[in-house]
Structure formats: structure tokens, C-alpha cells
Amino acid sequence: MNSNQQSNRLLILVGSPRRDGNSAALGKAALRGAEAAGTAATLLFIDDYIHGFLPDLRHARAPADRYAELFLEHFLPADGMLLCTPVYWYGMSAQAKAFFDRSFSHYAGAGPEPQRVMARMTGKRLGLAVASEETYPGAALGIVHQVQEYARYTHSDFVGYVHGAGNKRGEIARDPRQPLAAAQTLGAEFFTRKYSDYRIETPRRHNVWEAAPALSSTPGGLP
Numbered sequence: 001m002n003s004n005q006q007s008n009r010l011l012i013l014v015g016s017p018r019r020d021g022n023s024a025a026l027g028k029a030a031l032r033g034a035e036a037a038g039t040a041a042t043l044l045f046i047d048d049y050i051h052g053f054l055p056d057l058r059h060a061r062a063p064a065d066r067y068a069e070l071f072l073e074h075f076l077p078a079d080g081m082l083l084c085t086p087v088y089w090y091g092m093s094a095q096a097k098a099f100f101d102r103s104f105s106h107y108a109g110a111g112p113e114p115q116r117v118m119a120r121m122t123g124k125r126l127g128l129a130v131a132s133e134e135t136y137p138g139a140a141l142g143i144v145h146q147v148q149e150y151a152r153y154t155h156s157d158f159v160g161y162v163h164g165a166g167n168k169r170g171e172i173a174r175d176p177r178q179p180l181a182a183a184q185t186l187g188a189e190f191f192t193r194k195y196s197d198y199r200i201e202t203p204r205r206h207n208v209w210e211a212a213p214a215l216s217s218t219p220g221g222l223p
């Protein structure tokens with residue numbers, strides 16, 4: 001365990017209504033990995049907190065639900081957020097989308113509170129875990145793109161992505177690509193995984209990873 005992981009807080013949000021579904025399985029695997037690595041992590045189901053969409057704020061109050069608690073008390077203090085969502089019509093679930101939309105009522109407008117909210121929305125580590133029926137990678141690309149743009153907009157680091165297939169509850173465990181193991185690893189490495197996203201002027205070395213220890217000098221060994 002390292003001290004960096006101890007001080008970081010990971011929020012895992014599940015955007016499916018199914019508590020025993022495939023997105024939840026991805027989230028629970030990530031939670032196991034995070035906890036094993038000593039990271040403080042919390043898993044929440046979005047629809048325990050959100051019961052309505054973003055209203056026209058000039059004419060209507062926000063829905064009477066627990067979104068403010070989810071956003072202000074769990075999301076803003078977190079250093080990282082892993083979104084676990086099913087693919088619904090080649091996009092994220094409405095629960096997951098509403099999580100992002102409803103944040104508008106906290107960061108829009110002038111004044112110290114929106115400023116504080118915007119400051120805390122930036123600079124997080126973000127991850128995505130997706131469950132779909134189709135195995136075709138393109139089925140989830142719309143969601144990947146949306147999270148990528150959210151990360152760019154909020155100066156956050158999109159550090160990892162897992163996609164698995166299943167339809168019946170928990171069936172994702174049978175996906176031979178082992179998305180649950182990948183989610184567990186993502187949870188464990190959430191705050192330590194190497195992240196790079198270059199611009200033309202970014203100073204860089206030629207190698208991405210530290211050189212492997214020198215191979216045995218046995219004559220005839222590989223160069």
C-alpha cells in the first residue's frame with residue numbers, strides 16, 4: 001500500500017437499476033481491487049439519488065431527490081470517479097447521463113458557490129466500465145467519446161476503460177475477455193496507473209516504460 005493511494009478517494013457510480021447486474025459486477029470488482037490496494041472507495045447506485053431530469057431552472061425547482069447529496073458530498077470530494085454503466089441504445093443509461101446533466105444546477109451561474117463547485121469538478125482521475133449485450137467494441141464508443149470529452153472539458157485524466165458483454169444479471173463473469181479482472185485491476189491502479197496525453201510540445205523520452213532488467217548474459221541469450 002502506498003500513501004498516495006491512502007489519501008485518494010475513489011467514487012464508483014453504477015448507472016444501472018439492477019443491483020445484481022453486469023455494471024454492478026464491474027463496479028464491485030473495481031471496489032475489491034481498490035480496497036485491496038488500500039484506496040478509500042465507495043460504490044453508489046445513481047438511482048438511489050436521482051429521480052428526475054434537469055429542469056428549466058428559471059421556472060422549476062430541481063426534483064426533490066438526493067442528487068445534491070450525491071454530487072456535493074460524494075462526487076466533489078472524490079479524487080477519482082469510475083462510472084459503470086450499461087449500454088442503452090449505444091449510449092450511457094439515462095441514470096448516468098442525468099448525473100452529468102444535473103451538475104449544471106450546481107456549477108452554472110455566478111458567485112462563490114458555482115466557482116467552488118467548478119474548481120472541485122476539475123483535475124480528477126476518471127474511469128469507465130461498460131456492460132453491453134453486443135461484443136462489438138463500437139457498441140460502447142459513444143460512451144467512451146462522451147467521457148473523453150467530459151474529461152477534456154474538466155481538465156480531468158481519463159485513466160482507464162473496461163468493456164464486457166453480458167445480458168442476464170451477472171453474466172459478464174462468463175465473458176472470456178475477463179472484464180471483471182480488468183475492472184479489479186483498474187480499481188487497484190486507479191491512482192497509480194501511468195497516464196499520458198501528449199501535446200506537440202510535451203517533453204518526452206523515447207521509451208514509455210522503464211527498461212526491463214538486463215537479460216541474462218548467458219551466451220546465446222536473446223539480445
Ligand SMILES: Cc1cc2nc3c(=O)[nH]c(=O)nc-3n(C[C@H](O)[C@H](O)[C@H](O)COP(=O)(O)O)c2cc1C
Pocket residue numbers: 016017018020021022023024085086087088089090091131132133134135139165166167168169170
Ligand atoms: C433499454 C435497453 C437498451 C439496450 N441497448 C443496448 C444496445 O444498444 N447495445 C447493446 O449491446 N446492449 C444493449 N442493451 C443490453 C444491456 O446493455 C445489457 O443487458 C447489459 O448487460 C445490462 O447491464 P446491467 O446488468 O448492468 O443492467 C440494452 C438494454 C436495455 C434495457
